[in-house]
Amino acid sequence: MKIDKIEIDKVVSRALKEDIGTGDITSTLIISRDKKAKAFILSKEEGVIAGLQVAKSVFKKLDKNIRWRNLVKEGEVVSAGTKIALVEGHYRALLTGERTALNFLQRMSGIASITLKYVEQLYGLKTKILDTRKTVPGLRLLDKYSVHKGTGTNHRIGLYDMVMIKDNHIKAAGGISKAVTHIKKKLYKKIKIEVETTTLEEVKEALNSGADIIMLDNMSIKLMNEAVKLINGKAKVEASGGVEIDSVRKIAETGVDYISVGALTHSVKALDIAMYFQ
Numbered sequence: 001m002k003i004d005k006i007e008i009d010k011v012v013s014r015a016l017k018e019d020i021g022t023g024d025i026t027s028t029l030i031i032s033r034d035k036k037a038k039a040f041i042l043s044k045e046e047g048v049i050a051g052l053q054v055a056k057s058v059f060k061k062l063d064k065n066i067r068w069r070n071l072v073k074e075g076e077v078v079s080a081g082t083k084i085a086l087v088e089g090h091y092r093a094l095l096t097g098e099r100t101a102l103n104f105l106q107r108m109s110g111i112a113s114i115t116l117k118y119v120e121q122l123y124g125l126k127t128k129i130l131d132t133r134k135t136v137p138g139l140r141l142l143d144k145y146s147v148h149k150g151t152g153t154n155h156r157i158g159l160y161d162m163v164m165i166k167d168n169h170i171k172a173a174g175g176i177s178k179a180v181t182h183i184k185k186k187l188y189k190k191i192k193i194e195v196e197t198t199t200l201e202e203v204k205e206a207l208n209s210g211a212d213i214i215m216l217d218n219m220s221i222k223l224m225n226e227a228v229k230l231i232n233g234k235a236k237v238e239a240s241g242g243v244e245i246d247s248v249r250k251i252a253e254t255g256v257d258y259i260s261v262g263a264l265t266h267s268v269k270a271l272d273i274a275m276y277f278q
Contacts, residue, residue, distance in 0.1 A: 001148040003053070007141050012057045014138070015100050024096040037091040037277055039098075040071075040083045041105070044272040048077050048116050049084050050149040051108030054142065055101040056085075063093035075112065075149040084273070098275050106270035107139075108146040113271055115150025115264050118248055122259075127252035129259055130155040130238065134266035143265045155260060163193040165211075170195075176202060180209035194238070203227045207234060216256065217241050224254040 043049065049072055056068040066089035072078055087094060118129045129152045135143040144154050156162035165179045173179035176195055183193060194213035195206040200223070206214045207230070214231060216224050218241035231237055238258040239251050251259055 027095040035091040041085040047113035047271040050112035058101040109271035111146035112150035115152040128153040134262040176205040228255040
């Protein structure tokens with residue numbers, strides 16, 4: 001997955017406007033206009049680095065002549081104390097952009113890092129870790145890009161690129177079969193259909209209706225095992241709900257194809273990254 005440059009520009013511009021407003025009073029009053037500086041960006045803990053191009057864009061917005069050099073690759077696992085980038089340019093621009101650049105880097109690297117931890121729990125199994133739509137509004141593409149850099153798999157981007165029939169849709173339609181039939185009649189292009197289920201009866205109905213993916217929502221391990229056997233490869237299977245790092249492998253061992261983890265993005269701990277001036 002790549003982030004479109006236009007999207008990066010839009011997100012960075014909005015973030016800088018939010019932080020700077022009418023101007024960086026402190027830096028403007030203390031630092032002379034022409035003073036130059038150099039700073040290293042350093043990871044203070046082990047993790048996966050993501051968002052270097054976004055951080056670079058922050059500084060380029062403030063000083064088009066800023067010089068930026070990546071010292072590690074995007075998606076690289078680094079140890080504590082690793083210098084990940086070098087930035088040189090006008091001192092004011094570096095100070096003004098510091099917090100915004102670090103905010104992006106810390107969040108994106110935090111997402112990539114926790115994603116890798118989940119993926120590593122599934123070593124030797126076929127199951128893939130999926131992200132969700134539980135992202136910061138306006139930052140979804142950055143959040144999902146970060147999951148990708150942590151070797152996770154992106155689920156649907158939004159409401160437009162996949163059919164997801166959840167409990168409230170089922171209630172409104174009058175049942176799973178009716179919901180799937182109604183959608184299939186009206187779909188104007190080939191889009192995968194996923195159905196949320198909570199019981200074996202619902203799994204049977206989703207399977208018989210021709211769903212491409214069947215979600216097992218908040219099921220016990222025992223029930224998931226039964227559901228996977230029932231589906232028997234006739235549809236892809238996704239497990240969802242309350243997934244934690246300590247339980248993810250047991251869930252994967254039921255034979256599900258995917259496990260969606262909201263915690264990758266909705267409550268991520270930022271990676272500790274700092275900027276040090278030379």
